[in-house]
Amino acid sequence: MDKLLLQYQVLERLAEDLLQAEQAMRAAHETATHEENIAENKYDTLGLEAAYLATGQARRAEGIRQAIAHWRQFRARPYDASKGIELGALICLIDSDDKQHQFFLGLDGGSMKLFSGAQAVQVISSEAPLGRAMLGKCEGDEVSIQIAAIRQQFEVLWVH
Incomplete structure (x- = not known):
């Protein structure tokens, strides 16, 4: 992508x-x-x-x-595993139901769903709770966020 x-x-x-x-x-x-x-x-x-x-x-x-x-x-840089997820990363998370979610970590003002072919990609800000939780993570790391009384957990499947 x-x-x-x-x-x-x-x-x-x-x-x-x-x-x-x-x-x-x-x-x-x-x-x-x-x-x-x-x-x-x-x-x-x-x-x-x-x-x-x-x-x-x-x-x-x-x-x-x-x-x-x-x-x-904005210029998205290639993924550097030594730095982890940064602004401009394309990320695939997998949730506890084994459902994959693709995100493009971007700037404020760009929260939207885009399509690359048939694949949906959610653009989120690094200021969003999930965006903040992903910063610095690497493939295989766990990402969790608390929304009200519900804790959602994901695994970073891949990063580009």
């Missing part, structure tokens, strides 16, 4: 998300500033609510722009 191809897919998906956020921001801004939505009394809050929504969408769009910039600069 090509990590560079996965990175391009992340960038494509982020670009789509940015387009949607910008469209939502424009629509909310138009609603907020439309002459029919000028408040006539203190209970008429449609324009105000739309302005809040436009501000939130603008923040979301800016966050996506920053994620795109970071992903464009």
Whole structure:
């Protein structure tokens, strides 16, 4: 599986998300500033609510722009067993039910599921609980995370 191809897919998906956020921001801004939505009394809050929504969408769009910039600069290095799993690693974990899960350990803002052929690859941040738990691990190591009262355990099957 090509990590560079996965990175391009992340960038494509982020670009789509940015387009949607910008469209939502424009629509909310138009609603907020439309002459029919000028408040006539203190209970008429449609324009105000739309302005809040436009501000939130603008923040979301800016966050996506920053994620795109970071992903464009990101260069995944080859796996080095002496360092263990690092940012940019492609990892296959096996759970207690012998089900395999493939992950691409990436930057913030890229949490998504991608496909390489028929194979699903979950992109996760190193800041996510599972991402943090995988850092520094090597093939054959155990990875465990606690989610509420449930402890999930995995074994690192392979790393690229």
